Amino acid sequence: MTKAVRERPRGAALARRVAGHVVRGLVMIWVVATISFVIIREIPGDPVQGMYESLLQKGMSPDQAERATAVLYGFLPTGSLWDQYVGYMGSLLHLDLGRSLSTPGVKVTSLIGSAAQWTVLPVLAGTLLSFLLGVTMGVYAAIKRSGKLGDLLALSGSLLHGIPVYVIGLLLVAIFTTLWPILPSGGPVDVAFVPGFNPGYIGSLIHHAVLPVVTYTLASYGGWILAMKSNVVAVLGDDFILAAELRGLKRGIVFRYLARNAILPLFTILALSIGMLFGGSIFIEEIFNYPGLGLLLVNSISTRDYALMGGTFLVITVGIVVANIVADLLYTAIDPRVRSGEAS
Amino acid sequence: MSRDSAAPEVRIRDLTVVYNTPAGELPAVSHVSLTLTPGTITGVVGESGSGKSTLALSLLNAVQPPGRIAEGSVEIDGLGDVLRLDGEDLRRTRGRKVGYVFQAAQNSLNPLKTIGKQLLDLGRSHDVEDLRALVADAKALLSRMGLDGARVLDSHQHELSGGMRQRVGIMLALVLNAQVVVLDEPTTALDMITQATILRIIREVHEERALTTLVITHDVGAVAEVADDLAVMYGGRVVEHGPIAEVLGAPRHPYTQGLIRAIPRLSGDISLARALPGRPPTLGTLPAAGCVFRERCEKRMEICETVEPATATYDGRSVACHAAGRPAPVKRREYA
Numbered sequence: 001m002t003k004a005v006r007e008r009p010r011g012a013a014l015a016r017r018v019a020g021h022v023v024r025g026l027v028m029i030w031v032v033a034t035i036s037f038v039i040i041r042e043i044p045g046d047p048v049q050g051m052y053e054s055l056l057q058k059g060m061s062p063d064q065a066e067r068a069t070a071v072l073y074g075f076l077p078t079g080s081l082w083d084q085y086v087g088y089m090g091s092l093l094h095l096d097l098g099r100s101l102s103t104p105g106v107k108v109t110s111l112i113g114s115a116a117q118w119t120v121l122p123v124l125a126g127t128l129l130s131f132l133l134g135v136t137m138g139v140y141a142a143i144k145r146s147g148k149l150g151d152l153l154a155l156s157g158s159l160l161h162g163i164p165v166y167v168i169g170l171l172l173v174a175i176f177t178t179l180w181p182i183l184p185s186g187g188p189v190d191v192a193f194v195p196g197f198n199p200g201y202i203g204s205l206i207h208h209a210v211l212p213v214v215t216y217t218l219a220s221y222g223g224w225i226l227a228m229k230s231n232v233v234a235v236l237g238d239d240f241i242l243a244a245e246l247r248g249l250k251r252g253i254v255f256r257y258l259a260r261n262a263i264l265p266l267f268t269i270l271a272l273s274i275g276m277l278f279g280g281s282i283f284i285e286e287i288f289n290y291p292g293l294g295l296l297l298v299n300s301i302s303t304r305d306y307a308l309m310g311g312t313f314l315v316i317t318v319g320i321v322v323a324n325i326v327a328d329l330l331y332t333a334i335d336p337r338v339r340s341g342e343a344s
Numbered sequence: 345m346s347r348d349s350a351a352p353e354v355r356i357r358d359l360t361v362v363y364n365t366p367a368g369e370l371p372a373v374s375h376v377s378l379t380l381t382p383g384t385i386t387g388v389v390g391e392s393g394s395g396k397s398t399l400a401l402s403l404l405n406a407v408q409p410p411g412r413i414a415e416g417s418v419e420i421d422g423l424g425d426v427l428r429l430d431g432e433d434l435r436r437t438r439g440r441k442v443g444y445v446f447q448a449a450q451n452s453l454n455p456l457k458t459i460g461k462q463l464l465d466l467g468r469s470h471d472v473e474d475l476r477a478l479v480a481d482a483k484a485l486l487s488r489m490g491l492d493g494a495r496v497l498d499s500h501q502h503e504l505s506g507g508m509r510q511r512v513g514i515m516l517a518l519v520l521n522a523q524v525v526v527l528d529e530p531t532t533a534l535d536m537i538t539q540a541t542i543l544r545i546i547r548e549v550h551e552e553r554a555l556t557t558l559v560i561t562h563d564v565g566a567v568a569e570v571a572d573d574l575a576v577m578y579g580g581r582v583v584e585h586g587p588i589a590e591v592l593g594a595p596r597h598p599y600t601q602g603l604i605r606a607i608p609r610l611s612g613d614i615s616l617a618r619a620l621p622g623r624p625p626t627l628g629t630l631p632a633a634g635c636v637f638r639e640r641c642e643k644r645m646e647i648c649e650t651v652e653p654a655t656a657t658y659d660g661r662s663v664a665c666h667a668a669g670r671p672a673p674v675k676r677r678e679y680a
């Protein structure tokens with residue numbers, strides 16, 4: 001009875017939180033879209049105008065040239081800046097990001113679609129692995145904090161936390177593909193295998209994913225272990241842990257009280273960490289020649305493929321926004337204080 | 345519960361607890377000997393820092409680092425010397441044999457779990473077979489203390505007020521039918537009336553179940569209503585201990601006298617109430633030799649500077665003061 005009565009405000013509070021995130025996320029996406037519009041339209045040597053003019057020079061009629069440019073960039077190159085902006089936003093709403101210049105004629109959305117899996121899966125795998133590893137080691141580092149093992153674990157965390165992600169990537173490449181060549185140095189899969197659900201292909205996929213995933217894992221492991229260690233130390237000092245011991249609760253139960261309370265704040269930085277790895281993919285994928293969004297972005301920049309560049313940027317932004325919402329939902333699911341709408 | 349199950353006696357002997365400080369290990373409890381008579385409530389009073397909580401934690405062998413029990417024993421009938429227990433034996437004693445209400449009982453709950461689930465954790469930890477009966481007992485205790493048991497069990501800590509949490513803490517200490525119950529300032533977050541009610545309920549439960557109970561408090565007036573015995577602590581020593589009517593009615597130790605004089609409710613007249621001069625000592629300012637109270641004592645003598653007064657018994661009451669055996673001061677009549 002009482003449960004049902006209290007469930008409703010909880011649901012309402014949850015809906016409010018999610019709505020807040022969605023609104024903030026949409027604003028962020030809008031800002032990034034606007035920035036990419038401005039970049040495409042306003043950088044020196046305006047690529048849209050340049051395209052339009054070169055098509056004219058090739059003998060197209062203004063009408064044809066206009067339409068060809070519109071197809072490429074998703075908006076008409078003529079008319080007032082405002083009209084062009086409205087046109088650009090309109091095509092975004094239809095999930096039309098224009099066509100690529102560097103891979104002529106191919107839709108930006110399909111390029112991004114095929115690249116996304118190579119970034120999203122390794123980033124999520126790296127996040128999960130580093131989270132599990134960092135949290136476990138963080139607990140040990142906290143419990144053994146006055147011993148050598150604890151010192152060593154904390155030191156490993158600080159070190160890895162301080163090393164930029166591309167340095168980790170380069171080191172791993174140097175070690176595992178040159179010094180001790182047991183892993184492939186690049187690409188997503190060995191072309192010798194027939195794509196499909198067969199052991200050879202899957203094995204090769206995994207083999208090629210090891211280095212990127214390990215790099216993502218090491219890049220965020222340091223943050224997790226340090227955060228977890230300090231959370232555990234803080235919770236160990238909380239009165240309710242001593243109270244639980246004074247009530248004679250079983251060690252396993254006290255440990256669960258401790259772990260759950262210490263892990264909880266980590267969910268607030270989960271989204272941050274995923275965002276950081278998405279950003280890191282720009283370096284990692286270049287180093288491992290891995291065909292994800294990061295590499296797509298790098299290539300689009302070097303080939304001045306502005307439509308692709310803007311589109312990729314936008315999709316990475318959407319990824320970060322979604323990660324934020326998911327992390328917050330997870331947090332809400334396990335913190336009763338947030339669930340009932342009173343932030344602690 | 346069964347009235348026939350005789351309440352256990354608790355014998356604290358020569359207990360010394362030290363805390364490691366920058367100035368070295370300093371005693372927070374020093375050579376305390378105190379017997380809790382079976383079936384009685386003993387009140388412990390003393391200023392902040394006098395070692396009350398440290399003494400209470402020792403009863404569960406739960407002094408926290410940087411503290412350490414340096415010597416002594418705490419014998420509880422049926423359990424032996426608690427200070428020699430460890431591992432599973434110690435864990436099973438805590439909660440099941442000795443119920444404990446933590447000083448900061450408002451913060452004694454896991455913020456992520458409902459009270460009901462924490463109650464079940466408690467039951468499972470102590471192999472309670474009938475968890476339904478446990479929940480029923482918990483609800484009964486809560487409603488006795490003026491709370492809606494079902495609602496409280498379904499709540500998280502943040503949905504309860506400080507006073508409600510404190511009562512939940514008391515419930516959790518009583519619900520397993522421990523025979524010895526230690527309550528460290530169980531009613532601080534409550535208003536005067538609720539405080540009196542809760543202490544009365546503690547007294548009732550204590551009598552129903554034939555417990556041996558220790559209640560620590562700042563408030564001599566509140567404990568006077570429920571306790572049988574009173575122990576007065578100062579600077580890590582029990583300076584006076586005896587039946588509460590006698591200790592309050594005719595205090596022998598100068599500190600007890602000052603303490604009572606400071607309380608209008610007990611001294612009878614606000615104009616006569618006088619604050620105790622000076623400040624309570626801290627671990628660092630406690631004199632190493634002589635009487636710990638001498639700097640604030642009106643009756644101090646030469647011997648007080650160098651020799652720590654031994655505890656002596658005067659008509660059923662133990663007092664640690666060089667002046668206690670001397671003819672009673674004229675002023676004493678005030679309290680008689």
Ligand SMILES: Nc1ncnc2c1ncn2[C@@H]1O[C@H](COP(=O)(O)OP(=O)(O)OP(=O)(O)O)[C@@H](O)[C@H]1O
Nearest residue numbers: 363372391392393394395396397398399410626627
């Ligand atoms: N963790 C600690 N480290 C160092 N000293 C401590 C520690 N805990 C307590 N002490 C010291 O031990 C002495 C006794 O503390 P204790 O908490 O037992 O006093 P108390 O009588 O319960 O006081 P209160 O009425 O404030 O609860 C105090 O001087 C205190 O400063």
Ligand code: SF4
Nearest residue numbers: 635638641648665666
């Ligand atoms: S021993 Fe001396 S200083 Fe201490 S309380 Fe007694 S008279 Fe006062």
Ligand SMILES: [Mg+2]
Nearest residue numbers: 396397398447
């Ligand atoms: Mg205390």
